[in-house]
Amino acid sequence: SQQGEEDPQALSIQEGENATMNCSYKTSINNLQWYRQNSGRGLVHLILIRSNEREKHSGRLRVTLDTSKKSSSLLITASRAADTASYFCATAPENSGGSNYKLTFGKGTLLTVNP
């Protein structure tokens, strides 16, 4: 499997439900980030969690990080049709000196929120 691999590949839910996406990675990281990509558009940064953090919240988003299992999860609560997009996790390597730029992305989870 690749560094930054999301699971599931696709997820379809009803509006109002919660959506949970998982990400696994292989090497030690400095931080892990989640991005959203609407069809045909660029990636939008959602949230960053550092390797010494376990949980982070931003609005309806909740991210957890378990460095012992090398995994992260993204929870979107009370989903809306506008949340329909692909979601990617990206990791910055431990030896990056904190610089984000050399990110490794997974293939993404396609989330469909049905109205």
Added chain:
Amino acid sequence: NAGVMQNPRHLVRRRGQEARLRCSPMKGHSHVYWYRQLPEEGLKFMVYLQKENIIDESGMPKERFSAEFPKEGPSILRIQQVVRGDSAAYFCASSRSGQGNEKLFFGSGTQLSVL
């Protein structure tokens, strides 16, 4: 307050031709990063540039690919003598300082198709 602008959005080339992809960073950003997304793959880092300098090109193929970010004008990713395997989405990102856990802002990408 325009975001990262990439053009063209779609580029079709025949094998052996040259492809030039342009990226204008966000206003006030002097750090540019190019990523490539092959079909069915996650984004992969290619190169990091500041004005007139290549900082890290460890993700660039050794041949046919080059990048520049001149003092004036957009950053250019050039692919000479394109082959079918170069078909991919090429994303540019920018940041203000390139330091620490600074967020990257991505453009909408250029979809390169090689016939």
